[in-house]
Amino acid sequence: MTRLNLLGDSATASGGGCCGGGACGCGHGAAEAPTTADATAAVDANEYLVTGMTCGHCVASVKEEVGAVDGVQAVEVALVKGGASRVTVQSAGPIDEAKIRAAVEEAGYQLA
Helix, strand or coil, X not given: CCCCCCCCCCCCCCCCCCCCCCXXXXXXXXXXXCCXXXXXXXXXXXXXXXXXCCCHHHHHHHHHHHHCCCCEXXXXXXXXXXXXXXXXXXXXXXXXXXXXXXXXXXXXXXXX
16 A cells, blocks of 8 residues: 655655655646547637637636537637637537637627
């Protein structure tokens, strides 16, 4: 059985990190191996420019509306206050741009 040292005391650890450095029993800092589903699933990523967003609330609104479109798996937004923000949409397959446009407009913004 591997002992896990979360307190970092020197009696059981060789120093550094939650597990005393060396081989980490908790996986802290270890890269996760993709699961079979992750490794085989094709992901489309499309970028859109959206105008009018100025704050975190704007970002949240766009992410919520676009994220609700059927087939969308993830939405990331790189906010450019007062400019065109980059919205990246990931999906398992192609999504009609009209659906993304409608979702952005529902949030109160426009595709550039």
